[in-house]
Amino acid sequence: MKIAFLKESAAGETRVAATPETVKKIIGLGHSVTVQTGAGVAASVPDDQFKAAGAEIVADGGIGAADLVVKVRRPTDSEIGAMKAGAGFVSLLEPYGDRGVVEALAKAKIDALAMEFIPRISRAQSMDALSSQANLAGYRAVIEGAALYGRAMPMMMTAAGTVAAAKTFIMGVGVAGLQAIATARRLGGVVSATDVRPATKEQVASLGAKFVAVEDEEFKQAETAAGYAKPMSAEYQAKQAALVAEHIAKQDIVITTALIPGRPAPVLVTEAMAKSMRPGSVIIDLAVAQGGNCPLSRPDELVEVNGVKIMGFTNLPARLPADSSALYAKNFLALLPLLADKESKAFAPAWDDEIIKGAMLSKGGALIHPHFAPASAA
Template sequence: MRIAVLTETDPIEPRVAAVPETVKKFIGLGSDVVVQSGAGAKAGVPDGEYEAAGAKIAGSADEALSGADLVLKVRRPNAEELGKIQKGATVIAIMDPYGHEDELKAAAEAGVNTFAMELMPRITRAQVMDVLSSQANLAGYRAVVDGAAEYGRSLPMMMTAAGTVPAARIFIMGVGVAGLQAIATARRMGAVVTATDVRPATKEQVESLGAKFVAVEDDEFKQAETSGGYAKEMSAEYQKKQAELVKGHIAKQDIVITTALIPGRPAPKLVSEEMVASMKPGSVLVDLAVERGGNVAGAKAGEIVTVGNGVKIVGHVNVPGRLAATASSLYARNLYAFVETLIDKESKALAVQWDDELVKATNLTRDGQVVHPNFQPKA
């Protein structure tokens, strides 16, 4: 079996889908691995390290894709790449299918079988394949680092001969994987940390990390979680009550980090213009949901906006990619763990078990059709 690893074409994507560690493992499974020249450059992996691991270096995407049975990417292949992938080949990537039904249809029409790593079910055997968690962990860490850099003041309390410097106050909105890592990072850096989430189970997690939990804890709050562990969309009445609570709290904060996302929907608006205006000059908001419309009013994807009262709104895109080497290493391991389940150990070829729960959850296109029930064309 021939595996192709491509250079990402999106200018904001520095990550790569394989690292020398996983290349060796793929070769150990009997696969030939071809890496497009420069694929790992932005993630700190030169071509020579791939060659040392046993991969062949291809001078172009055309060369890398020639005869490839399996294509590994970080982002969904664009139209040009699709045209170069042989019919019947399999592509595994972060496919970002919501709102991109036309691109899925194009992949199906090209005869390419596609799998979306971000749709991996949250079950025990799939934990090692969970790209959302591996990348969100890094995003949560980086959000605190970026927030601290823009804040321009120290985070921990410091007692000096010249006087005492108070600890910075950091508020985390949304306590998923990114939020928990942001709490842990902010606490390690000495800040006073508070956090909020609509899911009751997060209260204990927040408090176990040494932060204070802030939420309206009514009956709706007690049932605000799906069976898959995701946040439910809350009623307008609850959102109003929570907004009032947050409004008073947020005015006292130095750094606010928002992480709230609902799969398949625009990011919920958590911080209004009025709340931003209530913050002290020099305060910082970091919006990790900016690529999905943002949690913060006034946030702009790819920009750091300073509003009238001197508050900064940080809207970096692809935050895990700001730690490209680490993010690539984790993503590559997630990919390998999944691909290993698709390879027959005797024939050393792809042998997808189409009724496997991991396959059914992630398979988007197959045999010329969009097969995932969430993205099939409506009759």
């Protein structure tokens, strides 16, 4: 199978879908690899390192001859047009944000797989790109928050006096939230966290943070089978908002991470809550790409309200391109055996496998994923 790794074209995207290490392993599995010129430069991987690993460096990535095309982000119209019919395409497609790209891939008879749709089952953990990228986003969110905060994170006792530790509040305890808690604790902050899923209470405590939530009967049932938070009733939201509002007013750094796939981000920090924080405080909104957990946040723009700094990041993993690329490349490497025939090494997805069923959006010119397929097909 000919596998092509393309250079990212999205504004501010610094990641690459392969590393010299994964290229060497892919070739060892019996495949050939082409890498587009300059694909890894922003992630500190020059072309000569890919070439030394056995890849061919091609100006257009060898997209026209490729049996499988791989990126980090969704393809451009010209890239879709350059792919041959029957080829495969893998990336973080963000299909809810642009259904047109999914339909264009299907129309071009490209078998497209969305990495973010990899089922969250134990067998697929090594393929879970959402988790690998969210882990780094949670870490970087704390670093960005600490940089914007005009004071120190840890408590410091000096001859001139004591510097108080920064009170850091993490809202949403998924992969990103857990890493944010751990990072804030390492930096010496006094950390608290909240989530509507009861299972997260123990996780928060295990990291040495305080759990903040209204723990009533509805709270005990607030998690889907897939591990995501359920939408809560208006009554619960009001009670939780009152508790959170009181807590936020005392915080120095607030990091929001709450996202539900395919839906607008829930509002966690209202304008009134943000204005209740003291001047110099910071809000980092990781959900700004889906509307934001704070209505005052703007994509990749620093907003200041009453002295409170509010920053919404649309792509924090791109601020750690070397590590995020390495993890994403390993996610793809783990997935690759499900996309190739064991004997011939040809592109042949394991259509009956639950991982492929969960992540593949199109097949042979038709949309097959239940979230995007026509009602009759679904």
